Amino acid sequence: MSEAACVLLVSDHVDGSVHVLTVPDGTVAARLTGRHLSEHAGFLALPGGRVACVDDRRGELLVLDPFAGKLIERTVPVAVPAEHLACDPTGRRLAVTTGLGKNTEPWSDVLTVIDLATGEAARVRTRVGEPGVTVLGGDDPLVVLRHREPGALAVHRFADLLSASPGCPPVTPHALLPLPDDGHGDAQAPDSEHVFAATGEGVHRARRTGDTLAGEAVIAWGSPARGWYLRLDTRGQALWTTLRGGDPDPLRWPEWTNQAWTHDLAEGRTRRTDLGPGLVFRLALARRHTAFTRVHPDGDELVLLGTDDAVRRFPLPGMDGAPRRGGTPWEGVQRRAVAASPGSDWIAVTRGGHGEVHLVDAETGHEATRLRPGTPLHHGGHMTLRVQNDGAEGDPVGR
Numbered sequence: 001m002s003e004a005a006c007v008l009l010v011s012d013h014v015d016g017s018v019h020v021l022t023v024p025d026g027t028v029a030a031r032l033t034g035r036h037l038s039e040h041a042g043f044l045a046l047p048g049g050r051v052a053c054v055d056d057r058r059g060e061l062l063v064l065d066p067f068a069g070k071l072i073e074r075t076v077p078v079a080v081p082a083e084h085l086a087c088d089p090t091g092r093r094l095a096v097t098t099g100l101g102k103n104t105e106p107w108s109d110v111l112t113v114i115d116l117a118t119g120e121a122a123r124v125r126t127r128v129g130e131p132g133v134t135v136l137g138g139d140d141p142l143v144v145l146r147h148r149e150p151g152a153l154a155v156h157r158f159a160d161l162l163s164a165s166p167g168c169p170p171v172t173p174h175a176l177l178p179l180p181d182d183g184h185g186d187a188q189a190p191d192s193e194h195v196f197a198a199t200g201e202g203v204h205r206a207r208r209t210g211d212t213l214a215g216e217a218v219i220a221w222g223s224p225a226r227g228w229y230l231r232l233d234t235r236g237q238a239l240w241t242t243l244r245g246g247d248p249d250p251l252r253w254p255e256w257t258n259q260a261w262t263h264d265l266a267e268g269r270t271r272r273t274d275l276g277p278g279l280v281f282r283l284a285l286a287r288r289h290t291a292f293t294r295v296h297p298d299g300d301e302l303v304l305l306g307t308d309d310a311v312r313r314f315p316l317p318g319m320d321g322a323p324r325r326g327g328t329p330w331e332g333v334q335r336r337a338v339a340a341s342p343g344s345d346w347i348a349v350t351r352g353g354h355g356e357v358h359l360v361d362a363e364t365g366h367e368a369t370r371l372r373p374g375t376p377l378h379h380g381g382h383m384t385l386r387v388q389n390d391g392a393e394g395d396p397v398g399r
Contacts, residue, residue, distance in 0.1 A: 004387045006344050007066040008371070009051060010357060011037045014378035016057070020066045023346050023385065024359055026371040030071040035062070038082035039382045040099075044398040046091040049388035052398070054082035054096060061085075061096060061114060067388050076121050079110035079168075083130050085398035088137035089190035092117050093158055095143050099130035106130050110168055113143065113161045122162050125170040126154070132186035134195045134397060136208050144213065146186050146197045151179035153197065153204075155212055175212035179204055185230040187239055188396055189265060196239060198227045203239060203263070219263055222270055227261055233285055234394035235307075235342050237265040240290060242280045243272065250328040253279055254297055260290065260305055273311060275303050279329045282399065284340035284347065284385075289362040291347045293336040297325050300336070302349055304362055312365050321353045335380035343390025352380035 006023040013036050020030040036057040044052040050065045050073065063074040081101030087094045093115055098108035109128045114121045131154075132146035141158035154173035161171065185198030193208040194216075202220040206213040221227065225245030233240055245257040258280040260273040278296030285291075292303040293316070300316040316336070323329040334352030340362070347360040348371075357371040375381070384399070386392065 004343060004389075005067065006341065006346060006385065006387050008339065008348055008357070009043065009064070009066060009384050009386070010350075010373045010375075010377070011039070011053070011382045012375040012377050013037050013039045013056075013382060015375045017375050019373040019375070020071060021371055021373060023344075023348075024368050026359075026369060028373065030066065032071065037382065038080070039379070041082040041085040041096065042382060042398040043384035044085050044087060044094070045384070045386070045392035045395065046087065047393050049386045049390070051384055051386065052085065052087070052094060054078060054080065054085060056080045056082055056101070061094065063116065066386060074116065076114050078112040078114070078121070079108065079123055081108070084133045084186070086133045086135050086188070087396045088135040088141050088158075089396055090137055091393055091396070093135055093137075093141050095133045095135050097131045097133050097145065111143075111145070111161070113158060115162060120162055122164045123168045124161055124164045125168050132183070132197065134186055134188040136188070136193060136195070137190065140211060142208065142211065144195050145173070146179065146183050148183050149181045151181040151183050151199070153177040153179055153195065153206060153213055157211060177206055177213045177215055184228045185241065186397055187230040187232045189232060189237060190394065190396060191237065192265070196230055198230050198241060200226050203227075203230065219270070221261065223259060223272060225257060225259060229282060231283065231285070231399065232395040232397070233262070234391050235285065235287075239263045239265065240283060240285070242275065242283060242292065244280070250330065251326065253323065253329045254325055258294065260292060271309070273305055273309070279323060279335075281335065282338065284338045285342050286340035286347055286362045287342060287345050289340075289345075289347070291338050291340055291362070293338050293349055295323060295329065295336060297323075302347070302358075302360060304347070304365065314360070314365050316349065316358065317351065319352055319354060334378075337380045337383050339383035339385040341385040341387045341390045342392055343387035344385065346385065348383055348385055350377050350380050350383065352377050357383070
């Protein structure tokens with residue numbers, strides 16, 4: 001294992017707490033209470049081992065430095081409920097979109113943009129929905145919103161948004177690129193100035209040309225299933241997701257099929273690996289492994305896919321309140337969160353409702369310890385693992 005300092009941020013967004021644990025010993029290095037972080041917007045990696053996240057109850061963006069003596073580096077008021085969170089490749093300019101929250105339909109169209117260097121922030125109105133977001137950098141940064149129904153990539157100049165007048169004025173994008181209506185999942189490759197959006201057709205990609213975007217060929221899934229989540233692999237320029245197939249009825253979730261899908265952006269190669277049936281949610285990228293958790297009534301497991309394509313599976317103890325046959329995997333049930341750092345071999349997996357975090361050595365597959373931060377970790381909680389110079393900020397989209 002690496003000797004570099006490694007910390008795990010564990011959020012119980014229902015209980016309203018954030019714990020910072022040192023890894024692997026599990027010492028509580030810092031604690032926040034009364035902080036209900038947006039699980040959907042997630043944690044955004046910033047340079048220097050810092051992270052950004054959104055407190056949905058207080059309506060604040062938090063910039064956290066788990067390696068400093070004072071955990072909260074800065075707070076900035078933002079519109080909520082936070083849907084997606086992203087920054088430009090420097091980590092200076094951030095955007096927060098609003099969406100569904102606990103409502104049955106999206107209702108807010110407010111977008112917040114922030115310049116951490118100057119402390120400036122502004123709110124504008126865009127379009128009601130559940131927009132994804134990426135922020136392209138350079139001398140003239142662009143905010144790209146991924147909309148649905150009708151689908152589009154909407155391009156805004158960051159400077160125009162930041163200089164908007166008070167009162168949340170409506171803004172019109174200066175460029176639009178059509179998308180299918182079922183977009184869900186966003187990524188950015190800063191080196192090539194590409195943005196990516198997952199749809200039923202595949203991964204739509206577009207490249208920055210001046211202050212607009214030019215569409216390029218769609219990357220096919222190569223499967224009747226589709227991905228609902230995109231992640232840039234900072235260990236090498238690749239995209240990752242899980243392809244979910246089968247009857248979309250959530251009551252049929254134990255029969256859903258799942259494949260790990262990765263596409264090498266440099267070589268144009270796609271690889272798919274079967275993960276098994278059930279619920280596979282987000283993934284995590286460790287130094288030499290990609291980690292998935294699979295929840296199923298017949299038993300849960302951690303699945304590790306190595307850079308050598310080797311697949312290893314390790315059983316996880318069951319959860320009281322786990323999704324059951326005949327019910328959905330979303331409402332009123334416990335789930336699992338998974339976290340890793342590209343600068344470490346540790347994998348962290350929560351046991352929702354039990355207040356436990358399994359800490360696994362990806363090289364051996366053995367559980368090194370079981371951390372107990374002191375909160376139930378309702379709905380599985382949410383986590384991020386950071387090594388100070390792990391390069392995770394190379395993926396400028398909240399996870």
